[in-house]
Amino acid sequence: xxxxxxVLKGGTLVDGSISDxxxxxxxxxxxxxxxxxxxxxxxxxxxxxVLPGLVDLHTHLRQPGxxxxxxxxxxxxxxxxxxxxALSAMANTSPVADNAGVVEQVYRLGQxxxxxxxFPIGAVTEGLKGETLSEIGAMADSIARVRVxxxxxxxxxxxxxxxxxxxxxKKFDGVIAQHAQEPRLTIGSQMNxxxxxARLGLRGWPAIAEEAIIARDVLxxxxxQSRLHVCHVTTAGGVEIIRWAKARGINVSAEVTPHHxxxxxxxxxxxxxxxxxxxxxxxxxDVHALREAxxxxxxxxxxxxxxxxxxxxxxxxxxxASFGMLGLETAISIVQKTMVDxxxxxxxxxxxxxxxxxxxIGGYEHQGQKISVGSVANVTLxxxxxxxxxxxxxxxxxxxxxxxxxxxxxxxxxxTFYKGKLTLENGVNV
Amino acid sequence: xxxxxxxxxxxKSDAILILDTATELARxxxxxxxxLPTLRGRTIVNLFAEDSTRTxxxxxxxxxxxxxxxxxxxxKGSSISKGESLKDTAMxxxxxxADAVVIRHSASGAPxxxxxxxxxxxxxxxxxxxxxEHPSQALLDAFTIRKHLGKGGADxxxxxxxxxxxxxxxxxxxxxxxxxxxxGAHVTLVAPPTLLPVGVESxxxxxxxxxxxxxxxxxxxxxxxVQQERMNDLFFPNAREYSRYFGLNSQRLAMMQPHAxxxxxxxxxxxLEIAAEVADSARSVIVEQVANGVSIRMAILYVLLAGAxxxxxSN
Numbered sequence: 001x002x003x004x005x006x007v008l009k010g011g012t013l014v015d016g017s018i019s020d021x022x023x024x025x026x027x028x029x030x031x032x033x034x035x036x037x038x039x040x041x042x043x044x045x046x047x048x049x050v051l052p053g054l055v056d057l058h059t060h061l062r063q064p065g066x067x068x069x070x071x072x073x074x075x076x077x078x079x080x081x082x083x084x085x086a087l088s089a090m091a092n093t094s095p096v097a098d099n100a101g102v103v104e105q106v107y108r109l110g111q112x113x114x115x116x117x118x119f120p121i122g123a124v125t126e127g128l129k130g131e132t133l134s135e136i137g138a139m140a141d142s143i144a145r146v147r148v149x150x151x152x153x154x155x156x157x158x159x160x161x162x163x164x165x166x167x168x169x170k171k172f173d174g175v176i177a178q179h180a181q182e183p184r185l186t187i188g189s190q191m192n193x194x195x196x197x198a199r200l201g202l203r204g205w206p207a208i209a210e211e212a213i214i215a216r217d218v219l220x221x222x223x224x225q226s227r228l229h230v231c232h233v234t235t236a237g238g239v240e241i242i243r244w245a246k247a248r249g250i251n252v253s254a255e256v257t258p259h260h261x262x263x264x265x266x267x268x269x270x271x272x273x274x275x276x277x278x279x280x281x282x283x284x285x286d287v288h289a290l291r292e293a294x295x296x297x298x299x300x301x302x303x304x305x306x307x308x309x310x311x312x313x314x315x316x317x318x319x320x321a322s323f324g325m326l327g328l329e330t331a332i333s334i335v336q337k338t339m340v341d342x343x344x345x346x347x348x349x350x351x352x353x354x355x356x357x358x359x360x361i362g363g364y365e366h367q368g369q370k371i372s373v374g375s376v377a378n379v380t381l382x383x384x385x386x387x388x389x390x391x392x393x394x395x396x397x398x399x400x401x402x403x404x405x406x407x408x409x410x411x412x413x414x415x416t417f418y419k420g421k422l423t424l425e426n427g428v429n430v
Numbered sequence: 431x432x433x434x435x436x437x438x439x440x441x442k443s444d445a446i447l448i449l450d451t452a453t454e455l456a457r458x459x460x461x462x463x464x465x466l467p468t469l470r471g472r473t474i475v476n477l478f479a480e481d482s483t484r485t486x487x488x489x490x491x492x493x494x495x496x497x498x499x500x501x502x503x504x505x506k507g508s509s510i511s512k513g514e515s516l517k518d519t520a521m522x523x524x525x526x527x528a529d530a531v532v533i534r535h536s537a538s539g540a541p542x543x544x545x546x547x548x549x550x551x552x553x554x555x556x557x558x559x560x561x562x563e564h565p566s567q568a569l570l571d572a573f574t575i576r577k578h579l580g581k582g583g584a585d586x587x588x589x590x591x592x593x594x595x596x597x598x599x600x601x602x603x604x605x606x607x608x609x610x611x612x613x614g615a616h617v618t619l620v621a622p623p624t625l626l627p628v629g630v631e632s633x634x635x636x637x638x639x640x641x642x643x644x645x646x647x648x649x650x651x652x653x654x655x656v657q658q659e660r661m662n663d664l665f666f667p668n669a670r671e672y673s674r675y676f677g678l679n680s681q682r683l684a685m686m687q688p689h690a691x692x693x694x695x696x697x698x699x700x701x702l703e704i705a706a707e708v709a710d711s712a713r714s715v716i717v718e719q720v721a722n723g724v725s726i727r728m729a730i731l732y733v734l735l736a737g738a739x740x741x742x743x744s745n
Contacts, residue, residue, distance in 0.1 A: 198629030201538040201562030201604060206628070270546065271539025315517050315547075317537035319560070 004420060007035050011045030011381060013371055014348040021050065023377040026420030031373055043415060047385050049347045052355040053085025053116075053378030053418065054332065055367050057177070057255060058152070058231060058303035060324070061087065061118070063109060064102065065094025070308035070398045072109035072118060075328065078306070078396040080115045080423035080430075082328040083380035083413040086359070086367045087116060088303075091123040092153040098123035098134035100142040107144035115423045119364055122146040124165045124176060128154045133165060140172040147363040150177035152231055153278075155213055157183050162217060166226035175253075175361060177229040180213035180238070181205075181279065190319055192265040192280045200268060202318060205280045207235040214238050218245035218252050229361055230254040232305050234279045236289035243298045253361050255303035256290050258334035259325055259403060263287075267403075273314050273321030274403050277307070294353060295344040301358045304331050308399035326402040329395055333409035336384055341410060347384075366419070377420035386412040396429060433545045433554040434730055436563045437608035445612055446584045449573050452722070452729035458495065459725055468736050469498035475528040477519065478504045478557070480536040484696060484720070485557050485566075489532045492727035498735075501526070516540060520549035528552045530735055538562035538601075553734045561599045567695050568605035570726040571652065572613055574719050578691050579649050587614035592644050593635075594620040594676060595654030595703050596665075598627050602695045603654060607635050618644050622676065624665040641676055646685045652693045653678050653703050669702055679705040683713065691715045 008021040013031075020035035021028060056079065062070035072089070079087050089106045091097035097106060103120035110118025122139035126132050128151045139146040149169060156162045156178060165176050186209045191197050193204020214230055218241060221228040233239060233254050245252050259277065264284050267275040275281060293299040307324025314321050335354065339345035345353070359368025369375035390407045392400040416424035423430050431444060440448075458466055474493045478486050486502065493500045503523070516535075523531055530553040533541045538560030545554040558564040572586060579589055591610055597603045597619050610617050617635040619626065630637060638644050645651065656672065666672045673679075678692065686692075692704075692714045700706045709716060 193628050195629035195632040198627035198632070199604070201560050201601060203561075204628060271542045272546070312515065316515055317535070317540045317543060319537045 005037060005040040006417070007037055007040040007042050008045040008050060008379070008381070009042055011048050011050040013050050014346070014351045021371070023379070023417060023420050026377055028371065028373055028375045028377050028379070031371070045381055048381040048383045048414060050371055051083070051347065051351050051380040051382060052368060052371055053380050053416065054083045054354045055086040055358040055362070055364060056084050056304050056306070056328065056331070057088045057148070057301060057358040057362055058305045059087040059089060059328070060092070060305070060307045061089045061106070062308055063093065064105065068398070069310050072106060073113040074396065074398040075306070075308070076110065076113040076115040076118065077429050078328040080416045080418070081396045081413065082330070083332050083382060083416050083424070084328060085116045085378035085380070085416065085418045086364055087118050088148060088362060089118055089120045090152045091121050091150060092128055096123050096127050097121065098126050098128070100135065100138040103139050103144040103146050104142050116418050117364065117367060119148070119362060120144045120146055121148045121150050121177065124149045124151045124156050125161060130154060130157050130161055133161070133168060136168055136174070137172065140174065147172065147174050148177050148229070149174055150179065150231065152177065152179045155179050155181040155183060159216060159220065163220050163224060166221055166228065167224045170226050173363065175227045175229050177231050178213065178217055179231050180210045180217065182209040182212050185209035185212070190276070191268045192282050194265065194283060196265045196268055200271070202268065207237055207282065207286070210235050210279060211237040211241060214241050218242070218250050221252060222248070222250045227251045232257050232260065232279055232303070233290065233293070233299055234260050234282050234286060236286050239289045239293040239298055243293070246298065253300040253357070254298070255301045256294055256299045257305045258302060258327055258331045261287065261290055261294070261338040262334055263403060268318070271318045273316065273318050274325065274401060276318060276321050276323055277325050278323035291338060291344055294339060295349070301353050301361065302331065302335055303358065304328050308397050309401045310399060314401050324401070326395065326397050326399060328397065330390060330402060330404050330409060332382060332413060333388070333411040336411040337409055340384070377417050379417040380413060381415040383412045383414055384410060388412050431734060434565055434734060435541050435545055435554060435556045437565050437568055437605045437612065440612065442585065442612050445569070445572070445609060448569055448726070448729045448733055449576060450584070451732055452573050452725040455728040455732065456722070456725040464495050465497055466495060467497045468732060469493065469496040472498045472529045472735055473501065473527055474498045474530045474532065474731065475501045475503055475523050475526070476532045477523065478502070478534045479540070480534050480558070482534050482558065485534060488720070488723040489557060489727050491724045492731055495724070496728055496731055498731070501528070516543060517547070517549050520544055520547065524550035524552070530555060530731065532557045534558045536560055555730060555734065558601055560601065562601050563605045564601040565605045566723070566727055566730055567602050568609040569730070570719060570723045571606055571693060571695070572609050573726050574693065574715055574722050575650050575691070577722070578715060579689065585613040586610060589615040589650065590618070590648040591615050592618045592620050592648045592651045593654065594641060594651060594678070596625045596656050596660060597621045597630070597654065598625045599657065599660070600654050606652065607633050611635070618648065620644050620676065622666055622672070641682065642685070645682050646687065648690060649687065650691045650693060651678065651686070655695065655697065656699055656703050673702055677703055677705065678708050680707055683708050683711060686713070693719060696720070
């Protein structure tokens with residue numbers, strides 16, 4: 001038995017065919033109806049879907065600065081548990097990842113953990129302040145090879161700064177991932193503005209504050225012929241604008257989080273800040289628009305916006321609490337529940353939206369490759385026939401702020417291979 | 431019913447029971463000896479994480495007239511001002527054996543957090559949370575309206591009430607809309623569009639931007655306080671213009687029906703939302719609201735802690 005050679009027996013490929021797969025030396029070397037290899041470790045993949053390793057374009061790893069909430073290593077374990085072989089480390093750490101030093105540190109921490117690829121995202125502006133460009137070139141040319149730039153958590157609000165950033169990144173084949181939130185319309189905002197916020201007396205975060213920025217940014221992107229990625233779209237109106245922009249040929253991509261595909265703002269009526277997230281949970285109408293947009297490709301990808309927070313920043317009054325929720329370990333199950341089980345998306349579609357497309361948008365080498373001979377063996381096995389119960393006390397993340405505690409979800413990730421190496425075996429982290 | 435967090439915790443018979451209990455208890459307040467032994471040996475904590483002298487004194491008087499032991503826990507100089515979390519405060523109160531916590535807090539939903547958590551087991555009474563609700567104020571307002579305009583009925587069926595002013599930030603308005611509707615009254619909210627929440631269409635109330643149109647139609651008008659911090663925050667051009675459109679002055683007083691009453695939860699901005707001569711007029715029941723507040727809060731404590739039976743279906 002070898003720890004580098006595996007035969008996956010009887011798994012279902014995304015085209016629906018059933019095949020055995022040989023992984024050897026970190027690469028998929030054979031795909032045949034029936035394979036045997038006396039040196040290989042045999043893994044029974046009966047009933048499981050064989051997916052390319054999942055790629056998250058939006059992850060908060062909290063290191064450096066908030067190692068009490070998460071570290072690169074703990075997020076890597078959570079990622080492996082959720083079937084991911086690549087994460088993208090958002091720049092809003094402390095210190096901010098707005099220079100080559102920090103992105104190289106995060107990159108190295110990812111390599112040391114060794115469970116998946118960690119691709120650092122660089123800040124667009126110094127200190128996320130939205131005023132002056134950060135050292136985009138230095139980060140792009142560093143060993144971290146940064147291509148995605150984002151002030152996520154903050155919106156690049158100043159239209160001139162956004163214009164210059166969109167122009168400048170063209171030199172590096174980069175992309176600006178915008179957190180679309182008009183700051184003046186969202187001062188002190190706590191939740192979606194609508195019937196529920198009116199009743200609960202929590203300050204509203206209007207959909208228009210997201211849509212106005214998306215509209216401005218697609219027009220800017222068109223004008224300077226650059227590339228835009230819209231983070232965590234949450235509104236039906238935002239979807240309409242992106243659909244319009246794509247029809248016009250503007251180079252824009254967009255993501256949706258698993259939680260925005262399932263949860264709605266009425267959960268705020270508990271005043272439990274486990275449901276407090278930015279952008280906020282929206283309405284049923286928005287949820288349906290997001291699902292349709294993900295199905296028809298208007299929204300390109302699912303990204304987790306995994307946002308770990310310590311207990312004390314959630315065990316408090318709603319308005320005192322931090323924004324954000326865990327996402328890595330539940331993402332694929334939520335996607336199965338909201339998109340696959342109701343026929344909106346095939347597993348082929350899931351592979352595109354959670355692996356191929358995010359890797360393409362991020363420019364991530366060796367990620368998002370098809371399950372075919374010669375591909376790097378980043379592979380995830382999920383058994384869609386099984387279900388599991390989310391337990392916040394059993395998460396791999398260092399934090400426990402999952403909004404899905406107690407949910408019974410479909411789809412159990414049983415195995416994750418990263419470059420041909422097992423990082424999750426029978427549902428247990430290696 | 432263990433807690434009073436929102437008017438939506440009450441059904442109609444719960445609300446009427448509290449009003450009726452308050453009517454009974456008001457007799458005690460009017461008597462020579464103002465005390466009942468009902469809550470002897472029980473501990474009630476007034477947890478006021480936001481300053482409010484009048485509401486705290488009202489709850490304190492109510493608890494004392496029912497012979498409860500009262501502990502006042504105020505923001506200033508307490509552990510709250512030193513950054514203690516709500517959780518730790520709650521666990522401290524639990525350790526002290528609080529049977530009920532009357533909480534005033536600047537964060538909407540803080541009372542519900544206390545009630546839903548495992549941090550403490552006592553009853554939680556919302557004495558005003560952020561811009562969410564102020565149920566005891568709504569109950570005392572309904573009590574006051576019933577006394578003056580109720581014609582002997584248990585509820586407020588058919589009465590027309592205008593709530594005027596900063597509805598957006600008002601916990602008093604939210605509780606009053608729910609309670610007045612529950613009791614059969616018809617509510618009209620009158621405010622500049624900037625001070626009405628998006629989503630107000632879903633409330634069981636009419637909306638008007640024109641006080642002159644509404645004022646002659648109603649049986650009671652409830653003026654809301656305009657907070658100082660709203661003055662320079664783009665909600666209206668300036669205080670004079672606000673006052674001109676939404677202030678209750680003597681001209682508007684003259685337009686009111688002869689039996690209609692004027693209410694204000696206090697503290698008033700005389701000259702802004704209400705003219706001094708209107709506040710002090712014979713139609714004003716503002717001072718009486720304060721007195722009724724003690725009776726209502728006695729009734730709330732009585733019903734929650736002395737275990738008066740409530741009808742099935744209550745929350």
